[in-house]
Amino acid sequence: MQLWEAAATQNVNVTMCKDCVKEEFPDRGSICLDSGAYLANLNGCKLCGRKDRVQVVNKATTQEGDQEVTTFQHKCEGCEHLIATHEYCFWVEEDFQYYEMSCLLCGESDDTRSCLPDDPRMAATLF
Ligand SMILES: [Zn+2]
Ligand SMILES: [Zn+2]
Ligand SMILES: [Zn+2]
Numbered sequence: 798m799q800l801w802e803a804a805a806t807q808n809v810n811v812t813m814c815k816d817c818v819k820e821e822f823p824d825r826g827s828i829c830l831d832s833g834a835y836l837a838n839l840n841g842c843k844l845c846g847r848k849d850r851v852q853v854v855n856k857a858t859t860q861e862g863d864q865e866v867t868t869f870q871h872k873c874e875g876c877e878h879l880i881a882t883h884e885y886c887f888w889v890e891e892d893f894q895y896y897e898m899s900c901l902l903c904g905e906s907d908d909t910r911s912c913l914p915d916d917p918r919m920a921a922t923l924f
Pocket of ligand 2: 842843844845846847873874875876877878
């Protein structure tokens, strides 16, 4: 294998590109997205400068134990440059649903929601 071929192979394994985002893994609180992209954090594609749209590709959902894991990639619409890999997890524990998101572009977040119609914690804050 030629040296340049080895380098090209390594490039394929780069799944994140921090040059295209304003902030790496920004804290998003409880906003968990299993689709779309957080364009406000897109600094612009470092290769072609496009920053109004990214495409979502290779979306896949797998079951890992009790967790449902959705992953996809954010690619530049203009030049197909790979910007980030998005991971979204969902699982149920006891009476609660758990959500978790991790993405260089969209950020990191987690959320918990009660499966019951009346969330006792919501009632506690209301009254
Ligand atoms: Zn980039
Ligand atoms: Zn681009
Ligand atoms: Zn994302």
